[in-house]
Amino acid sequence: MKDKITKEKIDKYRTLTSNALKIAEGSITKGKEKEAKEIIKMVFNYLSDSKYFEKNKNFVDTFAALNYAHGWIDTGARLGIFNVKDDSLFTIK
Secondary structure, eight states, X not given: XXXXXXXXXXXHHHHHHHHHHHHHHTOBOTTOHHHHXXXXXXXXXXXXXXXXXXXXXXXXXXXXXXHHHHHHHHHHHHTTSBOOOOTTTSOOO
């Protein structure tokens, strides 16, 4: 079921994004704290939105919010705001 949004897929991406967020929060590049704070705030907002959508059985928006959350983290990684090395959690290449 590659073309279906399943509970398993939602759980997988929520876990992936939550793990990436924890690492990013502990890997803020010196001098980039202000930018990191803004990105982290947006990630928390999108994670919160995903929970709201899931509670209301809106699984498409749940999945979209999770992807937006992770996109913010990846942006921070690509711009050097987060000094991360794990290319299985971050788009860094």
